[in-house]
Amino acid sequence: MARRKALYEGKAKTIFEGPEPGTLIQYFKDDATAFNAEKHDVIAGKGVLNNRISAHIMTKLEAIGVPTHFMRSLNMREQLVRQVDIIPIELVVRNVAAGSICKRLGVKEGTVFPYPIVEYYYKKDELGDPMVNENHIFNFGWADPFELEEMVAQSFRVNDYLNGLFEGIGLRLVDFKLEFGRLWGDFDELYIILADEISPDNCRLWDVKTNEKMDKDRFRHDLGDLVEGYQEIAKRLGLIPKDGIIHGGNIDEKAACELGEIENELAKERRLRSVNKGKPKNPRKA
Numbered sequence: 584m585a586r587r588k589a590l591y592e593g594k595a596k597t598i599f600e601g602p603e604p605g606t607l608i609q610y611f612k613d614d615a616t617a618f619n620a621e622k623h624d625v626i627a628g629k630g631v632l633n634n635r636i637s638a639h640i641m642t643k644l645e646a647i648g649v650p651t652h653f654m655r656s657l658n659m660r661e662q663l664v665r666q667v668d669i670i671p672i673e674l675v676v677r678n679v680a681a682g683s684i685c686k687r688l689g690v691k692e693g694t695v696f697p698y699p700i701v702e703y704y705y706k707k708d709e710l711g712d713p714m715v716n717e718n719h720i721f722n723f724g725w726a727d728p729f730e731l732e733e734m735v736a737q738s739f740r741v742n743d744y745l746n747g748l749f750e751g752i753g754l755r756l757v758d759f760k761l762e763f764g765r766l767w768g769d770f771d772e773l774y775i776i777l778a779d780e781i782s783p784d785n786c787r788l789w790d791v792k793t794n795e796k797m798d799k800d801r802f803r804h805d806l807g808d809l810v811e812g813y814q815e816i817a818k819r820l821g822l823i824p825k826d827g828i829i830h831g832g833n834i835d836e837k838a839a840c841e842l843g844e845i846e847n848e849l850a851k852e853r854r855l856r857s858v859n860k861g862k863p864k865n866p867r868k869a
């Protein structure tokens with residue numbers, strides 16, 4: 584393939600120009616970072632697993648009516664996505680206390696919240712992605728109330744779906760982070776689309792029986808082999824063979840290359856739902 588133009592080099596992914604206007608290629612790297620990139624390592628196979636897991640979850644979400652940017656898997660590290668205008672707010676949904684909320688509010692790790700908590704963070708690496716509220720979001724014009732309402736509603740749906748999906752394979756969904764973007768249709772209607780990735784890089788997943796952490800906290804806090812945790816999640820989701828595809832830092836290329844096809848088979852026409860509420864109509868004039 585001809586050399587493509589890299590549009591953005593992120594911490595975990597590189598974004599390339601897609602084959603058609605309005606599309607992008609997400610390339611999943613093996614880089615792992617934590618604490619705003621203070622800690623960094625390259626972990627063979629991480630990108631392959633995240634690409635696979637994210638493709639699977641996005642496909643499942645699409646099937647229950649959550650619009651996502653995912654179009655199809657291209658190979659073991661790349662997926663084709665719709666290009667969106669990323670809304671600079673990260674939504675974090677928390678079911679169980681872990682990470683920053685424990686420090687900030689003095690909650691004991693593992694405390695189950697009676698109702699899921701949604702938090703907003705302003706996407707700005709230089710500022711360390713600070714937590715913000717609706718007033719900041721509207722004042723600075725990062726999103727309008729209709730957009731935020733849609734993002735929150737979709738986040739709760741994703742949470743309900745993922746709680747069930749992971750509970751079914753003996754994993755507890757502690758928390759996760761989502762990013763959304765704007766997409767305009769042919770008639771200038773606006774769609775809010777789930778973008779970026781959903782993978783163990785941005786979810787906390789604990790084994791239901793042992794509470795063992797399977798996600799990026801293994802890397803953040805040196806709790807064990809990161810790839811082992813990610814492989815275990817992929818295995819339980821039925822995405823990779825039982826004996827894994829990465830052994831001692833070596834990727835079984837043949838097995839890895841065949842992984843994306845299932846989702847491509849499942850990918851259907853994308854249905855998009857507009858959130859343009861339009862002007863209120865006067866019922867007496869109807």
Ligand SMILES: Nc1ncnc2c1ncn2[C@@H]1O[C@H](COP(=O)(O)OP(=O)(O)OP(=O)(O)O)[C@@H](O)[C@H]1O
Pocket residue numbers: 591592593594595596597598607652664665666667668669706707708762764778779780
């Ligand atoms: N469909 C999409 N259209 C446009 N940009 C996207 C899309 N999906 C994800 N992105 C953006 O691409 C980048 C993905 O790279 P990566 O996750 O490595 O970034 P990052 O280092 O975490 O940086 P950032 O702080 O920008 O998220 C992110 O900036 C993300 O917001």
Ligand SMILES: [Mg+2]
Pocket residue numbers: 593595779
């Ligand atoms: Mg990111």
